[in-house]
Amino acid sequence: MPDAKSTMMDMHRSGAPSSATVGTARCLSYNLGSVRKAIRLCVEELPDMQEVFRGAHSVLLKPNLLSSTRDPEAHINTHPAVVQALAELLKEEFNCEVAIGDSTGSLGEGSTARAIENSQMDRAAQAAGATIYNVDTQPRHVLRFPAGRIFKDIPLPSNLDQFDLIVSVSKLKTHTLTYVTGPVKNMFGLVPGAGKKQAHLLAPRLEEFSTVLCDLYALLHPRAAFVDGVIGMEGRGPASGALRHVELIAASCDPVALDSFCAKVMGFDPLSIPLLAQCHERNLGVAAPGGIVVRGEPVSAFAPKNFAKPPTDGQAAITRVLPRWLFRGVLKAISSRYADIDQGRCRRCGECARNCPSQAIAFDERTRRYSVNRRRCIACHCCTEVCPSDAVRMQSAWLRRLT
Ligand code: SF4
Numbered sequence: 101m102p103d104a105k106s107t108m109m110d111m112h113r114s115g116a117p118s119s120a121t122v123g124t125a126r127c128l129s130y131n132l133g134s135v136r137k138a139i140r141l142c143v144e145e146l147p148d149m150q151e152v153f154r155g156a157h158s159v160l161l162k163p164n165l166l167s168s169t170r171d172p173e174a175h176i177n178t179h180p181a182v183v184q185a186l187a188e189l190l191k192e193e194f195n196c197e198v199a200i201g202d203s204t205g206s207l208g209e210g211s212t213a214r215a216i217e218n219s220q221m222d223r224a225a226q227a228a229g230a231t232i233y234n235v236d237t238q239p240r241h242v243l244r245f246p247a248g249r250i251f252k253d254i255p256l257p258s259n260l261d262q263f264d265l266i267v268s269v270s271k272l273k274t275h276t277l278t279y280v281t282g283p284v285k286n287m288f289g290l291v292p293g294a295g296k297k298q299a300h301l302l303a304p305r306l307e308e309f310s311t312v313l314c315d316l317y318a319l320l321h322p323r324a325a326f327v328d329g330v331i332g333m334e335g336r337g338p339a340s341g342a343l344r345h346v347e348l349i350a351a352s353c354d355p356v357a358l359d360s361f362c363a364k365v366m367g368f369d370p371l372s373i374p375l376l377a378q379c380h381e382r383n384l385g386v387a388a389p390g391g392i393v394v395r396g397e398p399v400s401a402f403a404p405k406n407f408a409k410p411p412t413d414g415q416a417a418i419t420r421v422l423p424r425w426l427f428r429g430v431l432k433a434i435s436s437r438y439a440d441i442d443q444g445r446c447r448r449c450g451e452c453a454r455n456c457p458s459q460a461i462a463f464d465e466r467t468r469r470y471s472v473n474r475r476r477c478i479a480c481h482c483c484t485e486v487c488p489s490d491a492v493r494m495q496s497a498w499l500r501r502l503t
């Protein structure tokens with residue numbers, strides 16, 4: 101990104117892209133040789149991606165490092181073999197300088213450094229001759245983005261413009277707030293530390309949060325994306341779901357199209373997902389399945405039977421249509437969702453309280469318990485993402501249960 105601002109702004113395309121190509125490859129395991137083969141096959145299927153890689157010198161690979169504590173076998177984070185294989189290919193075939201970077205989902209001193217170590221991204225980087233770019237330890241600035249609909253002042257590393265290409269390398273997972281998490285949402289990890297929590301406060305409802313993600317995506321413009329779906333996550337993703345062998349590695353120069361393809365693999369209508377519907381409406385990529393050409397095996401070759409959807413299935417229709425002021429008023433109390441802590445599972449680690457953007461979780465010295473203040477809870481799911489013992493569940497107030 102020689103000039104971050106102008107390159108990012110190029111994202112705003114003059115017209116709707118009419119088609120996009122997704123390359124797919126079957127990959128049975130995280131054996132490095134198998135992953136290398138699958139990554140190479142995807143790139144061979146995509147001449148436009150080869151062109152993008154040829155034109156890049158300095159590349160940032162952005163894996164999903166949601167968990168700072170779990171190892172690769174938990175399959176919450178992008179697997180290091182996928183990142184290593186891609187970094188090797190970029191260096192060896194395209195002569196690129198490669199960095200691997202993210203800011204993890206958990207706040208706290210050194211949490212991203214721990215995520216890099218526990219996810220084994222440091223080893224992947226070393227093996228591939230890449231460097232580590234810890235988003236949380238970079239100098240920061242707030243980038244003014246007037247084209248954003250909600251997220252107009254975006255905190256980012258101020259040296260992000262050293263990269264002339266960002267590649268989203270996400271994990272195939274469901275998400276209890278946004279239905280799925282894929283290449284587009286993965287860009288949220290480039291917002292350092294507490295900036296992510298502020299974004300949740302700025303946009304507490306699903307539709308608004310999707311707009312924030314869309315704004316960020318429009319600004320950052322990753323021009324290539326890969327998805328690690330060798331082992332994906334169903335049900336209570338992105339951190340507490342069940343693992344599912346999908347055996348998929350896929351790529352595209354249109355991250356929206358790749359997100360849409362993966363949503364279909366997980367059994368969703370892509371345009372029913374607010375984030376993808378907004379990307380479609382804002383011409384940020386091809387989300388409509390009819391516009392996506394697949395090279396390699398099709399959706400049906402990967403889609404597992406009875407892939408479990410996240411339990412919340414997004415926010416109920418009634419809360420989407422309520423005016424913001426009304427949502428924040430009386431009706432919130434009877435129509436919203438809120439977090440609840442299962443005291444039997446809770447380890448009293450405090451991660452949820454540290455990561456709650458609205459300070460809705462407090463420790464009671466008398467009972468020695470963490471509990472949630474429902475009135476303050478904005479149902480952002482940050483606590484469910486970071487809880488190491490799957491002790492937080494989202495509950496529905498009575499009006500929502502009727503919808
Ligand atoms: S609910 Fe989870 S994150 Fe919160 S204190 Fe208990 S174990 Fe830790």
Ligand code: SF4
Pocket residue numbers: 438439452455456457458459460461472476477478479480481482483484
């Ligand atoms: S309690 Fe959990 S869901 Fe509610 S605002 Fe805090 S982090 Fe978000």
